[in-house]
Amino acid sequence: MQAAPRYVGAMYAYVRLLTLALVVSSRAWAQDTAPARTVSDPLPAIPEIEADWQDLFGRLEEEDQTEAARPVTAIRYSVEFLPELLPAIAGPFRELSLLLTGNGASVPSLAELNRRVRVDRDLISRLLRAEGYYDPLIDISIINPDEPVAARRVVFEVDAGPLYRFDDIAATGLSVNNGDPVRAGAVLGALGELRLRLPREGYPFADVPDPEIIIDHETRRASLALNVRTGPRGRFGSIRVLGEDAPFDADHVNLLARFEAGDVYDAADIDDLRRALIATGLVGSADITPVKGAPINEVEAEVDLDVDLTSAPARTLAAQFAYDTEDGFRVEGSWQHRNFFRPEGAVTARLALGTEEQLLALDLRRSNYGARDRIVGGRVAAFREDRDAFFRRGVLASAFIERETNLIWQKRWTYRLGPELIFSQERDRSALLGVPARLNTYYVAAFPAQLTYDGTDDLLDPSEGFRLLGRLSPEISFQGGTFTYARSEVGASAYLPLGEERKTVIAGRALVGSILGSGRRNIAPSRRFYAGGGASVRGFGFQDVGPRDADGEPLGGRSKVEASIEARHRFGDLGAVAFVDAGQVYTSSAPGFDDFRFGIGVGARYYTRFGPIRIDIATPIKRRSGESPVAVYVSIGQAF
Numbered sequence: 001m002q003a004a005p006r007y008v009g010a011m012y013a014y015v016r017l018l019t020l021a022l023v024v025s026s027r028a029w030a031q032d033t034a035p036a037r038t039v040s041d042p043l044p045a046i047p048e049i050e051a052d053w054q055d056l057f058g059r060l061e062e063e064d065q066t067e068a069a070r071p072v073t074a075i076r077y078s079v080e081f082l083p084e085l086l087p088a089i090a091g092p093f094r095e096l097s098l099l100l101t102g103n104g105a106s107v108p109s110l111a112e113l114n115r116r117v118r119v120d121r122d123l124i125s126r127l128l129r130a131e132g133y134y135d136p137l138i139d140i141s142i143i144n145p146d147e148p149v150a151a152r153r154v155v156f157e158v159d160a161g162p163l164y165r166f167d168d169i170a171a172t173g174l175s176v177n178n179g180d181p182v183r184a185g186a187v188l189g190a191l192g193e194l195r196l197r198l199p200r201e202g203y204p205f206a207d208v209p210d211p212e213i214i215i216d217h218e219t220r221r222a223s224l225a226l227n228v229r230t231g232p233r234g235r236f237g238s239i240r241v242l243g244e245d246a247p248f249d250a251d252h253v254n255l256l257a258r259f260e261a262g263d264v265y266d267a268a269d270i271d272d273l274r275r276a277l278i279a280t281g282l283v284g285s286a287d288i289t290p291v292k293g294a295p296i297n298e299v300e301a302e303v304d305l306d307v308d309l310t311s312a313p314a315r316t317l318a319a320q321f322a323y324d325t326e327d328g329f330r331v332e333g334s335w336q337h338r339n340f341f342r343p344e345g346a347v348t349a350r351l352a353l354g355t356e357e358q359l360l361a362l363d364l365r366r367s368n369y370g371a372r373d374r375i376v377g378g379r380v381a382a383f384r385e386d387r388d389a390f391f392r393r394g395v396l397a398s399a400f401i402e403r404e405t406n407l408i409w410q411k412r413w414t415y416r417l418g419p420e421l422i423f424s425q426e427r428d429r430s431a432l433l434g435v436p437a438r439l440n441t442y443y444v445a446a447f448p449a450q451l452t453y454d455g456t457d458d459l460l461d462p463s464e465g466f467r468l469l470g471r472l473s474p475e476i477s478f479q480g481g482t483f484t485y486a487r488s489e490v491g492a493s494a495y496l497p498l499g500e501e502r503k504t505v506i507a508g509r510a511l512v513g514s515i516l517g518s519g520r521r522n523i524a525p526s527r528r529f530y531a532g533g534g535a536s537v538r539g540f541g542f543q544d545v546g547p548r549d550a551d552g553e554p555l556g557g558r559s560k561v562e563a564s565i566e567a568r569h570r571f572g573d574l575g576a577v578a579f580v581d582a583g584q585v586y587t588s589s590a591p592g593f594d595d596f597r598f599g600i601g602v603g604a605r606y607y608t609r610f611g612p613i614r615i616d617i618a619t620p621i622k623r624r625s626g627e628s629p630v631a632v633y634v635s636i637g638q639a640f
Contacts, residue, residue, distance in 0.1 A: 074106035075113060076151035077142075086160055089127035096123055099154060117142070117154060128160055132181035134215055135161040164220050171211065171226035173197070182222045187211065194228070199267035202233040204290040204303055234265035237293040237302030246309040247282040252343045253307055256280075256372055258409075265290070265303045275408050277309065280367065282339050284312040314339045326533070326542045328355025344368055358384045369401075373409065376401045378418075389543045389554035390525035391439075394424030410459045417449035428525035428555065440479060442524040448473035448487075456495060460611035460637055463505045466494040477522065485517035487527065493640050507566045509640045515558040516589050528556030529585055534633035535640075536562055537583035539599020539618035541628065546585025552626050557585040561593060564640060568605070575605035575612065579639070597621075599631075611637050 079099050084090070094100055098116040107113045121138050128136045137159040142152055164182040175190045191208065198206040211226040236259050241250045256276045259269045270288050277286040286309055293302030319333045332352040340347040344367040352359040361381035369376045378399040385392050400418030405411040422444040450471045456462035469491040476484050491511035498504040513529050520528065532540035547555045562583040569576050582596045601618030616633040623629060 074108060075110060076106045077113060077154055078151050080153060080155045082155060082157045085124070085158060086128070086131065086133075088131045089124070092127055093120075093124060113142070113152070113154075121156075124156070124158060128158075130184040132163050132165070132183045133160040134164050134182070134220075135217065137161060162220050164215065164222055166224055167219075167221040168223035171224055172228055174211070174224075174226055176224065182213070182215070187213070187224070191226075196267075198228075198230060199265070202235075202264045202266065203230045204234050204265055204267065205292065206230045232295065232299055232301040234290070234303035235296060235300055236261050236263050236265055236269075237304040239305045239307055242306055242308040243310055245311045247280075247311045247314070247339055248277075248309065248343050250307075252368070253277070255368060255370075258372070270305070272408070276372065277307075279406070279408055280338075280344055282312055282314060282344065284310045327357065330354035330357070341366075356386050373404050373406070373411070374401070375404055385526070387543065388541075389530060389556055390426055390428045392424045392426040392524075392526050394422065394426075394442075396420065396422045396424075405454060405459060407459055410454065412454055414452050414454070415450065417447070420444075420446045420448065422446070424524065424526065426525050440524075443478035444475055444524060444527065446473050446475040461607070462495045462507075462638075463497045463502055464495050466492060468492050469511075475527070477518070477524065479522065479524070483518050483522055485515055485523065487513070487515050489513040503570050505568045505570075507564075507568060507638070507640065509562075509564050511560075511562040512591060513560045514589050514591065520556070520558050520587055523558070525556055529558065529560040530554060530556050531560050531562055531583040531585050534616065534635060537581045537597060537599055538564075538579065538601055538616055538633060538639070539581065539620040539631055540597065541631065544627070545583050545597050547587055555587075557587050558589045559591040560585045561591045561596070566639065568638075570605070570607065573607050575607060577603035577605060577616070579603065579616070579618075581618070605638075614638065 077099075079097075085093060097120050099120050107116065117140055121140060124138055125136055128134075137157075139157040141155045141157075143155060144152055165178075166176060166180050166182060167178050169176060169178055173194050175193060176187060180186065191211065195206075195208045198208065207229040209227065211224050213225075214223045216222065238261065239250045239253050239257070241248065241253055253273070257269065257273050259266070263269075270290070274286045274288055277283045286307065289306045289308070291304045291306055293304040295301045314337055316336045316338070317334075318336075320331070322330045322332075330352060331354070332350065334348055334350045336346060336348040338344070338346045346363075346365045346367070348361075348363040348365070350359065350361045350363070359381060360383075361379055363377065363379050365375060365377035367375050376399075378397070380395070380397045382395045383393065398418060398420040400416055402416035403411070403414050405414050422442070424442050424444075425439050426442060427439045448471065450469070452470070453468040454465075456465035456467060469489070471487075471489040473487040474484065475487065476482065489511060490513075491509065493507065493509035496506045498506065515523065515529065530543035530546060531537050532545035533542040537545050543554045543556075546557055546560070549555055560583065562581075564579060564581045566577055566579040579601055581599045581601075584592075584594075584596050586592050598621040599618045600621060601616055603614060603616035605612040605614055607613075614633070614635050614637065616639065618631050618633070619629055620627055620631075
């Protein structure tokens with residue numbers, strides 16, 4: 001029983017918040033009319049349940065058995081409502097009720113039962129007032145059972161009474177209108193929306209006090225008055241960076257901002273800037289405070305920003321171990337300094353040792369170079385790969401510039417382009433052509449470019465819209481002479497939600513690639529097209545779809561076609577997928593659109609905040625000799 005007062009206190013605090021702490025009063029009307037009761041007037045108290053309440057509550061214990069003299073016996077009870085409570089208050093009442101916390105159980109005394117009845121009667125009254133019912137009638141009966149050991153029945157008869165409405169609103173910008181019910185939740189919501197909207201419309205220092213509401217019980221109407229002081233409209237001024245260890249200066253913060261000095265102040269731009277600063281990985285915390293600046297004219301003033309930054313650790317040491325049935329074992333370690341050359345100049349050293357691939361690479365990356373989300377970078381690397389399709393070893397150097405899309409600001413158009421220089425020694429599987437496999441030396445200069453359009457609703461898990469992809473890589477090869485060719489790919493994917501709840505999505509994709517300008521024998525094996533695997537045609541191993549040599553090893557080709565269709569259904573944090581994939585690689589530069597290989601399967605998804613975790617199980621249709629009957633793929637993100 002000692003915890004009950006704290007529970008009641010918490011309950012009243014909740015109800016007091018729900019009723020908005022409104023300033024409520026009443027109007028007195030004609031002299032011969034009694035003053036209207038205000039919201040703050042207490043309801044008549046329910047007297048303590050004693051022996052002389054037999055007519056109301058039924059038979060009690062014998063009069064000569066006083067509370068002190070009686071043995072301590074638990075009193076069981078049940079709770080009924082005639083009629084049922086309004087749906088709007090039924091849920092909150094069940095959560096806060098003292099009686100219902102013990103419903104079907106017991107209390108130690110009639111005094112405790114009476115206390116719970118009084119508290120819950122007051123709770124119902126307050127909840128009804130919060131919904132606009134200011135004159136409820138609440139009758140309570142406690143009915144004793146015929147059997148001494150049976151439970152008492154606590155019966156609430158609740159008449160909510162008339163619904164009060166607003167008829168005199170003196171407030172600018174508040175989304176409450178004459179004729180609306182006097183609901184505390186609606187007023188609170190409108191007040192919160194106004195306090196959020198004004199800073200987004202250029203008023204960062206607007207003063208929005210609590211409204212004054214007057215209830216008239218005679219007319220069952222209410223008035224609302226709200227005096228909003230917006231102050232001058234703000235325009236962005238200067239940015240000042242605070243913090244002794246701030247990783248950026250004011251110039252770089254200005255570059256990250258999606259506004260310029262003189263633009264109308266918008267709180268959404270401040271939130272976006274804060275997210276962009278954190279997303280650099282170099283900022284541990286970012287506190288942006290608007291400060292009143294110099295007046296511009298009679299109705300406008302500058303708003304300066306104090307940006308207080310603390311640095312996050314700039315260095316990362318990482319390691320990973322992986323195994324899969326295609327690539328075998330792989331161990332990789334990396335060291336990164338994300339602010340090696342300021343601002344946001346990252347250096348990453350990587351070493352990977354695997355069954356089929358070994359790599360030593362140094363990556364340079366300058367984020368937000370000259371404009372937000374513009375990246376320049378480059379790589380130098382030494383590599384060795386031993387795939388089923390080819391063997392290669394060599395070195396490469398590349399540079400690029402790109403416009404990236406991300407979760408903070410998903411962009412419609414993005415691009416990436418830059419030169420690549422590759423020196424490699426490669427061996428393919430050429431017994432099918434009657435020529436022994438040998439190690440050839442290739443010098444390749446390429447200039448790949450990619451352009452994408454994203455019209456979907458979500459970067460990681462799209463449910464509607466479409467995407468377009470175009471790649472073109474003109475290349476010059478110096479192997480047994482000089483020749484040129486161009487690798488190109490075009491693709492599209494689309495997403496269609498089904499039903500009002502949009503829990504089911506039909507997704508489809510198609511991709512076509514072609515190499516023009518040279519025969520397959522002149523093209524380095526690693527630069528040819530291949531298909532098959534978790535990101536291509538599921539049900540087949542990596543690079544296993546397409547022409548093969550006499551030993552069944554992939555040869556690659558000069559064109560390819562891939563297509564997929566999926567039905568995705570989500571229920572909570574889990575999801576299920578059924579899919580069909582198709583594809584083929586051709587030796588000609590023009591795809592034949594025939595002899596497709598098909599894979600079918602099902603999958604499961606676990607949805608996290610960073611994207612779905614994907615598990616797919618697929619099998620090839622018309623499986624051929626040497627092909628596995630089942631392939632399992634595990635990765636992060638949807639297949640497309």
